[in-house]
Amino acid sequence: MDLFKSRRKVLPELDDDFLPQSIDADNSVFLRSLETVTPEELAPDAQEKQQGMSDRLYQLIRMLLLVLCVGIFVFCIWLMVDHYSEMNRTNDFYNDLSSQLFADEAQLSDTGINRMMLPVQNLALPVFADAQAAEEGSHVSGITPTQSYNLKFERMKALLTDLAAENPDTFGFIHIEGTNISYPIVQGKDNDHYLDYQSNGMPSVSGSIFADYRCNRSLMDDGNLILYGHNMTNGTMFNNVMNFFNESVFYNTKIEIYTFDGLYTYEPFAIFRTNSRFPYFTTYFPEKQTMIDFCELMQAQSAFNRGLNFTGDEKVLTLSTCTNIGDGRYALHARLVKVER
Numbered sequence: 001m002d003l004f005k006s007r008r009k010v011l012p013e014l015d016d017d018f019l020p021q022s023i024d025a026d027n028s029v030f031l032r033s034l035e036t037v038t039p040e041e042l043a044p045d046a047q048e049k050q051q052g053m054s055d056r057l058y059q060l061i062r063m064l065l066l067v068l069c070v071g072i073f074v075f076c077i078w079l080m081v082d083h084y085s086e087m088n089r090t091n092d093f094y095n096d097l098s099s100q101l102f103a104d105e106a107q108l109s110d111t112g113i114n115r116m117m118l119p120v121q122n123l124a125l126p127v128f129a130d131a132q133a134a135e136e137g138s139h140v141s142g143i144t145p146t147q148s149y150n151l152k153f154e155r156m157k158a159l160l161t162d163l164a165a166e167n168p169d170t171f172g173f174i175h176i177e178g179t180n181i182s183y184p185i186v187q188g189k190d191n192d193h194y195l196d197y198q199s200n201g202m203p204s205v206s207g208s209i210f211a212d213y214r215c216n217r218s219l220m221d222d223g224n225l226i227l228y229g230h231n232m233t234n235g236t237m238f239n240n241v242m243n244f245f246n247e248s249v250f251y252n253t254k255i256e257i258y259t260f261d262g263l264y265t266y267e268p269f270a271i272f273r274t275n276s277r278f279p280y281f282t283t284y285f286p287e288k289q290t291m292i293d294f295c296e297l298m299q300a301q302s303a304f305n306r307g308l309n310f311t312g313d314e315k316v317l318t319l320s321t322c323t324n325i326g327d328g329r330y331a332l333h334a335r336l337v338k339v340e341r
Contacts, residue, residue, distance in 0.1 A: 090198055090204045090205075090206040090236075091206070091234070091236050094182070094183050094184075094198075094199075094236070097159065097163075097183075097184055153262075153263060153340070153341075156173060156258045156263070157260060159173070160172065160173065160184075160258070160259070160260055161260075163184055163199065163200075166200055166201075167186065167199060167200055167201055169186040169187055169188055169194075169199075170184060170185075170186055170199065171184075171185040171186055171187040171210075171211050171217065171259070172184070172185045172211075172257055172258050172259040172260075173185060173257070173258040173259075174209055174227065174255070174256070174257055174258075175256045175258070176240070176253060176254075176255050176256070177253065177254070177256075178243075178249070178253060179240035179243055179253075180235055180236055180239065180240045181209075181237075181238065181240050181241075183199075183208070183209040183229070183237070184199045184208070184209070185199075185208075185209050185210065185211055185227060185257075186199045186208050186209075186210045186211070187210060187211040187212075187213060187215070187217075188210060188213060189213055190213055191210070191212060191213055191228065194207055194208040194210035194228075195207045195228075195230070206230060206232055206236060206237055207229070207230050207237070208229070209227055209228070209229040209237065209238065210227070210228055210229075211225065211226065211227055211228075212225075212226040212227075212228070212281065212283060214283045215283060217259075218261075219257065219259060219264050219315065219336075220315065220339070222283075222315065223283065223284075223285040223291055223314075223315065223316060224281075224282060224283050224285070224294070224316045224317075224318055225257070225315075225316070225317050225318065226281050226283065226318045226320060227317070227318065227319050227320070228320050228321070229241075229319070229320075229321055230321065230322065231321040231322045231323065231324055231330070233324075237321070238319060238320075238321035238330075239321070241271075241319050241321050241330050241332050242330060244268055244271040244332050245271060245303055247304055250268055250271060250303075250304050251304070251306075253268065254266065254267060254337075255267075255268070255317060255319075255334050257317065261341060262339055262340055262341035263339070263340040263341075264315075264317075264336055264338070264339055265336070265337055265338040265339075265340075266317040266334035266335060266336055266337065267334055267335055267337045268332060268333070268334045269295070269298070269299055269302070269306050269308055269333055269334060269335055270298040270299050270301060270302035270331070270332070270333040271302055271303050271304065271330075271331070271332050271333075272298075272301040272302050272303060272330075272331055273323060273328060273329070273330055273331075274301065274328075274329050274330075274331055275326075275327050275328055275329055276327040276329055277327070278329075278331075280298060280318060280320070280329075280331040280333070281318060281320060282294055287312070288311070288312025288313065289312060290312075291310070291312045291313075291314055291316075292310045292311070292312045294316075295308075295310040295314055295316065295333075295335075296310060298331075298333045299333075301331075302333075308335075314335050314336070315335065315336035316333055316334070316335055316336070317333070317334045317335075317336070318331060318332070318333050318334075319331070319332040319334075320332075
């Protein structure tokens, strides 16, 4: 027994601090906290789950918005590239037409226009412009000035005939030396269609140079021939109308209008900025005084004033294009000074 007792572990005596103490309910922080705990604090998992779902939804919306923005950006870039590509295609089309009319004879040896003119060149050409030939005193490839001018006139008619076979709306051709303005003119049933179509009928952001639908085909029967064209940012169509705000260009540049029956040369007498409500596109002049009043009003608006006196018998050409700001317009007016047939 003594041996057994000696082998038992002797338990140490416990200090009072290790003995269970009575709990004072009034002073217990834990019990007091239980009185203020909320249901959300008792069940935090549901709130965390809801918050997690909100975060995932937020991330999803962010991703969708990012994809949408990238898509819109790529689409806008594509529109810009397509816009400028179409402008360049349209410009190439019109440049080709202009070159067929104004290129040297050697450059036209294998073109459709030159082949159309072969029967004409084999005929004796009538004399249309002896005065013009005397003024210029020039010749091309051994052809006398008068013959050279008539070949130019016949080439123009051949080009217009070719264009009219493709589009009956063909009206004529405008050429202003020293500018980018060298285009066929068309005339539709309204003043809207050719804002979006080039002269061969194909859609184009550059549109066409077109005559007001109210104007006559015979320029001598028209008091005011109005031509419209876009003010393209790449310098094409009627963008170069703004060149006439340069004094030297205004006083030294003539405007040529070719039609099936002749070449009409105009001299500028007014250039100004206005809006679509100003009556610069008037076409009806019931009496001479109405034309005089119109011309004087246009000249009074001009950046440069030639001080012309008008008779009422004037034949006026008006070039109209947008300023690309609101309903602003640039208007260029010129009077007919020469007709060659």
